[in-house]
Amino acid sequence: MSTTTATEPPSTPSQILIPSLPNDIALNILAGIPRSYHPLLTLVSKPFRSLLSSPLFYTTRSLLNTSQHFLYLCLRIPTTSSMQWFMLYQKPTKNSLIPLPPAPSPLVGSAFVAVGPKIYVIGGSINDIPSPHVWALDCRFHRWEAVPSMRISREFAAAGVVDGRIYVIGGCVVDTWAKSRNWAEVFDPKTEKWDSVDSGKDDFLREKWMHGSAVVNERIYVMADRNGVVYEPKTKKWDSVDRGLDLGWRGRACVVDGILYCYDYVGNIRGFDVRTGVWKELRVVEKQLPKFLCGATMANVGGKLVVVWERKGNVNEMEVWCAEIEVEENGEGELWGRVEWCDAVHKVPMGSSIVHCLAVSM
Template sequence: MESSAYAAVGHKIYVLGGFVDGGFSSDVWVLDGRFHTWERGPSMQMARCGASAAVFGGKIYVAGGGGGPSSSHEGTHWVESFDPDIGLWKSVPCPEGVRNKWVSDCARVGGGVCVWVGETGFKLDPETKTWEDFENELPSGWNGQSCVVNGVLYCYDSCGRFKGFDEKNGTWKEVNGVVTDFPSYMSGARMVNLEEKLVVVWGESDLNGSVLHFEKRRMELQLAEIEVKKDRNGDFWGKVDWLGNVSFPDWILESCPLFYHCLSVSI
């Protein structure tokens, strides 16, 4: 579905909302990574398109993306949580700075779920359901392409640099030792935690995206596995364990030349 949010819990991938049949959707579809089968999941309480999602403590948190015709109570349900064990969505009360605002992204950071609204960041404590504003550099450096590895939030910026967030000092720091291994720009790069390694996937298209040549477009996917760590001085270091092309059947590359998302599941 177009403009859906995605989350992975265990061996399942959840596709949340999106733009369906000309409107926003509250539908949830679940892909079982073990058997490659789809099933309908419990619908969200609010129709969403372009929402953001994160996983914390085995629960899915989804924020924003409202405004559709069926979202009459969007303020109440602007942030929701889903417990896969009981199959139930619950509304999460949120502050004025988050409610009815465009949420750029959210992620698990430390002991909470972080939500980015424009240049302002908010952090939810899932246990107490309380929020706090960020008083550090996290919102300014976070561009939405991020993931958490060994409890540290990493991101990839528009200048082709990997950065880690130092929670203690509230600052972003560049990941040393990897910049020369990557191109200065990676089209649609996505990041994911795979067995506590930072895995980066990006596409390289051989055409300029012209609609007239859409049927002839091809895309190769590149993948890199990076070991990341933080030293005694609080600096971040990375070591590229593997870098190369990802092989896919021709029919996939020919029919789906655009790369949208990347998630890891346990099989």
């Protein structure tokens, strides 16, 4: 397994891409082709294959606004010690999960965030020993890279991205000066440096072990066993989470158009509007989702609410199901959702579990 970063190519391809066309024009044409066709493009020629494996190609896609959003899913499978990662491959006939290289370390209780084309796996524990280690999956090339370690070890921490920087909160018991000072840290992917975040002098806040987090309007909302906290990096201010949000937030959530979605006690999807402090049930039309979804988690994939859950399959098998929902708030403030597709996307051995899912743009 490679854990090195791809070498930056020259500013323009060194070989002719399309005869009779300047390379910069050819590059712009190729960058506009959907990623689902990239495997076929690599078969056309060696220059095509070289270009599609370079950061230059994905930078061009981003500049031309032709980047696409993809769902990545992490599963824990009993037959392997490492977390197994998959990418959702959407086709007109059948959506399915494509297996990727496993994570380098069998960590439990890691935090996950996506920044650009990379997924960061932060902390966790091995044999109940918390770790400061961080790994990144470069989704352009599906390679793992080592990232500078945090200042302290963490497990079951919260993480969120604001302005391209990764904030990690909690995941440790404040029993030393170092843990107190670094209870919250921030990582800048550009400089690859960690810095401590001042969490104030309230020890009660710093003793939290986190089970959920989300970023709404550039504020990081973090949930613990009791109550929660919110941090605004722009003003560097900490505050308590709204009591209504605290009482209604259960499980893994995501944010679409400023609304935080999660499942309630009876298996309905609900959305919390931080502007009004009110929970609203998502009214799904046309197709109905099953209640009491086991292992359900959610992600914002290109502005769509994508829900992933576990369902018992054949003997000794578990099915991974996925649904894509277009959500909107009507003129009366109600939340409506239309299921665009819903299907089983993978089968794994019984005893497997969904760890996390998140979206990547590239």
